[in-house]
Amino acid sequence: MFRPLYGKVVFQFWTGGEAQMARAVERFHTAVVTDLLLHNGNPTLARHVRNTHKREVRSGYVLTKEHAKSKNKIDCTIASILAYEARADAIADGRLKKKRRLVVGF
Numbered sequence: 174m175f176r177p178l179y180g181k182v183v184f185q186f187w188t189g190g191e192a193q194m195a196r197a198v199e200r201f202h203t204a205v206v207t208d209l210l211l212h213n214g215n216p217t218l219a220r221h222v223r224n225t226h227k228r229e230v231r232s233g234y235v236l237t238k239e240h241a242k243s244k245n246k247i248d249c250t251i252a253s254i255l256a257y258e259a260r261a262d263a264i265a266d267g268r269l270k271k272k273r274r275l276v277v278g279f
Contacts, residue, residue, distance in 0.1 A: 184259070186258065188251060191230045192230075192232040194236075195233035195235055196233070199233050200261065204257060215249075220246075224250075225238075226238065
């Protein structure tokens with residue numbers, strides 16, 4: 174959906190891949206408990222975090238709704254994890270490094 178508009182800027186992250194998602198959840202959790210990542214008090218995010226349940230999988234934990242048909246949303250929780258993961262990916266591959274520009278005067 175976004176790739177036609179943004180091309181190579183868009184990267185896929187499959188939230189259904191338990192191993193990949195478990196690693197992202199662990200990194201996010203570590204950032205929260207070490208105060209590297211702080212919550213600004215947004216009530217929607219707070220509600221979505223309270224609605225989140227963890228499920229143990231072979232590679233750690235993934236986050237889920239209470240049950241598949243629950244009306245309690247967790248979208249902001251998952252979006253926060255994905256945003257944090259995208260930030261880490263961008264740092265790791267150098268996308269956030271400022272490009273040095275050479276200014277030539279005559």
